[in-house]
Amino acid sequence: MYRPLFAVIDLAHLSHNIRYLKSRLRPGTSLMVAVKADAYGHGVRAVVGRLVREGVHHLAVASVEEALEIRAFHRGVNILVLGAVTPDACVKAAEAEVEIALTDLSPIEHIPRLPKRLRVHLPLDTGMNRLGVKRTDEAVALARSIAAREDLELVGAGTHLAAADAEDPAHAEGQMDRLGAFVRALEDAGLRPPRVHAGNSAALLRNPAWHLDMVRVGIAAYGYSPDPSVLPAPSLRPVMSLYGGVLRVAEAQPGETVGYGATFAVQRPMTIATVAGGYADGYPRQLSNRGEVLIGGELRPVIGRVCMDQLMVDATGLEAAAGDIAALFGYDPPVAWRGGWWSRLRPEERAARVQETYRMASNVEKRRVLSLDRLAERAQTIPYEILCRVHRRVPRVVCD
């Protein structure tokens, strides 16, 4: 670690969130955690390791590639590929004992026998209009064809709720009603699979009647409500914090401007801190002149346009120094990281020192949080997108 920019992945908070979410589940409902897109940007290996320790048996990914990445270090856990699959992906999934969602049998119609029994879910389109079977008779016919093949096993049926976090639950209720019709038709045909699922984080937080046999939770595991204005979840703790080092502190006078396009005009004598982290790292450029950074124990505004690799902050009146660490989002940096801390460390000891000191001020959870909810709103996006887009050039320091 030479460049002072890193994300802390707090596994204790992941554990806390999983325990909290389990406590909200209807008894008998299983928890599936979505770990697609490198576990929403957190790093799939560390996240899966911790989820398994927390007794999570079901994971969801978007592609067979993502499933195989997990299989390379974990054999025991169930993995469901949510996305559409090609014939070769079906063969790979069967070999790796990964579950897939099949909208029809066309991907495997020319494969007389898969190398191993493939476990299949029926994707049911109840109102999202994205993927899945739209009619109940189609679903029953597909379930029948699956039952007729010895190399397939029907283990689940699921739908995806488009608006479970909307203020008005009517859209989600409508989808649940249509799912009910699918399930009754499958039951009547004697083909109801063991796991029927619909819920995401919003459904889990909102209504136990939407939990069914399994809930597929994503964003809440990583510490955010899908929409805090409708579903406040103050018990959740952000798992990722993004930290950037102060690269330079300089004075500026009225008449000067800051950054590309000279969009910020200095009106009074001020101190400007240049902080590592830009849009190439995943910090949204939409936060130019709109973002906030936790620096020197205070929330301070981003001034000027966010650059590819740096951003500038109004640090007037702060005791900020080059080599301090600021939070671009997440928990306030420990006080130990001030006073030019980073530059005094040797590169090879930095990750270990971050791990040692991150929790040193004891309760991380009592520290101030720069919530992604607030930043995402200002960037006209959602925490999901910002988390997934933290670039792979940003080292993830896993803390416990």
Ligand SMILES: Cc1ncc(COP(=O)(O)O)c(C=O)c1O
């Ligand atoms: C099919 C499916 N299920 C569950 C989830 C998890 O959703 P959330 O992160 O809102 O809990 C996703 C996320 O995109 C999804 O696509």
